[in-house]
Amino acid sequence: MxxxxxxxxxxxxxxxxxxxxxxxxxxxxxxxxxxxxxxxSNEVKDSQILVVDYARDDASRHIIDRVEASRYFEVCKEAMSHKDILSTFQEGKIKAVLVFPADFNNDLLHNNKAKVQVITDATDINTANMITNYLTAIITDYQNDVNENLSIPYQIIPETRMLYNPQLxxxxxxxxxxxxxxxxxxxxxxxxxxxxxxxxxxxxxxxxxxxxxxxxxxxxxxxxxxxxxxxxxxxxxxxxxxxxxxxxxxxxxxxxxxxxxxxxxxxxxxxxxxxxxxxxxxxxxxxxxxxxxxxxxxxxxxxxxxxxxxxxxxxxxxxxxxxxxxxxxxxxxxxxxxxxxxxxxxxxxxxxxxxxxxxxxxxxxxxx
Incomplete structure (x- = not known):
């Protein structure tokens, strides 16, 4: 020894x-x-995002504010045409575009539904999917806050929970x-x-x-x-x-x-x-x-x-x-x-x- x-x-x-x-x-x-x-890291943080807001109403502004407040995105600028979207994608400066149609708030209030378009750069498929999921979650949270006092029959709302790593x-x-x-x-x-x-x-x-x-x-x-x-x-x-x-x-x-x-x-x-x-x-x-x-x-x-x-x-x-x-x-x-x-x-x-x-x-x- x-x-x-x-x-x-x-x-x-x-x-x-x-x-x-x-x-x-x-x-x-x-x-x-x-x-x-x-x-x-495989997380999506501070991704550059472009906003095209044709509506310019309270609903679209509230959603944009939530996107800006998120740690996942940074709104680099706002565009007013699809030509700006294409050129910005080609420059490689952004990862996604959030498009609000005209009368977004009016459709939401009177028709009980409104569409919003999410355009992502799918050259990186995983990043594009994660960005889409994050934006969808932010929009869904806003919708739930607006409709928290309304009851819609036969509506099924899935509740997800991430065990062990909720912040991903x-x-x-x-x-x-x-x-x-x-x-x-x-x-x-x-x-x-x-x-x-x-x-x-x-x-x-x-x-x-x-x-x-x-x-x-x-x-x-x-x-x-x-x-x-x-x-x-x-x-x-x-x-x-x-x-x-x-x-x-x-x-x-x-x-x-x-x-x-x-x-x-x-x-x-x-x-x-x-x-x-x-x-x-x-x-x-x-x-x-x-x-x-x-x-x-x-x-x-x-x-x-x-x-x-x-x-x-x-x-x-x-x-x-x-x-x-x-x-x-x-x-x-x-x-x-x-x-x-x-x-x-x-x-x-x-x-x-x-x-x-x-x-x-x-x-x-x-x-x-």
């Missing part, structure tokens, strides 16, 4: 003296959580995904590179012939990255709570325990890659390309797995980050406990055991 602690201490010194390693370990997670949390904030989806992405990349890549580096420099031969057991050499080199990855988890959670306003609704102890399990899974994968490769470049390439794309494509982080073809849905089950992404979302956002997450936990444990077993069987005491 004293030898193991001494070796781990040596590895910590080695990591802390390398500025590039520290930048990858701590700079990349902080940068990614800030970029994904702020810049790459993008951080609720991005933070768990960034945690899975960062821990996967850092743990796998740094572990694989650090062990392969010993092979390239020739120091692995010295370590293998030392009194220290060879397999403990591998574990001692991976242990510092377990501790440093847990520090990364703490930094991500700190930023998510205080910068992105995403509190942890579930057990913090359970979240750290599950994160530790996922980190060990990633370290096991990094050990396996290091055993199978003899070059830092190859180890880095496999770690980056082999882990980055599957984590982003098959974890449910960016694309819903249910929308994929069935063969790809099957492939996603062997990606550890998929199960960790489900765990983090369930704990942080839904506030669930281990009773609801035992299946995902068992799957990660099984993956860890499988990777460790094949790594130990593939590990050669004698270097070729």
């Amino acid at each position: 004293k030898q193991f602690i001494a070796f781990v201490r040596k590895e910590f010194y080695h990591v802390l003296r390398d500025k590039r390693t520290l930048l990858i370990l701590f700079g990349m997670p902080i940068a990614q959580i800030l970029i994904f949390g702020f810049a790459l 904030k993008g951080a609720h989806g991005f933070v768990p995904g960034v945690m899975a992405l960062v821990l996967m990349l850092v743990s796998v890549m740094m572990t694989a590179i650090s062990i392969v580096k010993e092979k390239e420099t020739g120091t692995m031969e010295i370590l293998l012939v030392s009194p220290f057991k060879p397999i403990l050499v591998i574990f001692a080199k991976a242990f510092p990255y377990l501790i440093l990855s847990l520090i990364n988890v703490s930094a991500i959670l700190f930023l998510s709570v205080f910068a992105l306003e995403l509190p942890v609704k579930g057990s913090l102890v359970l979240l750290f325990a599950e994160s530790t399990l996922f980190i060990i899974t990633c370290l096991s994968l990094g050990i396996f890659i290091s055993i199978k490769t003899n070059s830092q470049q190859i180890a880095m390439l496999i770690s980056l390309m082999g882990m980055l794309l599957p984590t982003m494509m098959f974890s449910g982080f960016l694309f819903p797995i249910e929308n994929m073809p069935y063969p790809l849905q099957v492939v996603s089950n062997i990606i550890p980050s998929k199960w960790f992404y489900i765990i983090v979302k369930s704990i942080m956002i839904k506030g669930l406990g281990i009773a609801a997450l035992w299946k995902e936990t068992v799957i990660l444990i099984g993956m860890t055991m499988f990777l460790l077993i094949i790594s130990l069987k593939s590990f050669k005491i004698r270097l070729e």
Whole structure:
């Protein structure tokens, strides 16, 4: 045990003296959580919108005021012709146009119905749909306020409720995904590179012939990255709570325990890659390309797995980050406990055991 602690201490010194390693370990997670949390949000905020008000009555003005008061839109200007609409769309300055026909208020009061036109730039389909939904919700709220004292027979008004994320904030989806992405990349890549580096420099031969057991050499080199990855988890959670306003609704102890399990899974994968490769470049390439794309494509982080073809849905089950992404979302956002997450936990444990077993069987005491 004293030898193991001494070796781990040596590895910590080695990591802390390398500025590039520290930048990858701590700079990349902080940068990614800030970029994904702020810049790459899927929310629609401050979208430029054009208003064409042919009515210029109280009803249209009240709706325009509500649109301006919303944090989702910014009325850049008002136009009075369809020619202005087309030219403004072509300039790319606006995302949508709200058109009020003449006699809008008169039709609303006397005919009990009035039409309003919403024109969006559908080159970005998702943004166009979200803008349409937001504008429809604002107009519907105004209609309900006007008709709150009226009873219309056979009218069915759907009442919607967004559980866990009523404000539709993008951080609720991005933070768990960034945690899975960062821990996967850092743990796998740094572990694989650090062990392969010993092979390239020739120091692995010295370590293998030392009194220290060879397999403990591998574990001692991976242990510092377990501790440093847990520090990364703490930094991500700190930023998510205080910068992105995403509190942890579930057990913090359970979240750290599950994160530790996922980190060990990633370290096991990094050990396996290091055993199978003899070059830092190859180890880095496999770690980056082999882990980055599957984590982003098959974890449910960016694309819903249910929308994929069935063969790809099957492939996603062997990606550890998929199960960790489900765990983090369930704990942080839904506030669930281990009773609801035992299946995902068992799957990660099984993956860890499988990777460790094949790594130990593939590990050669004698270097070729």
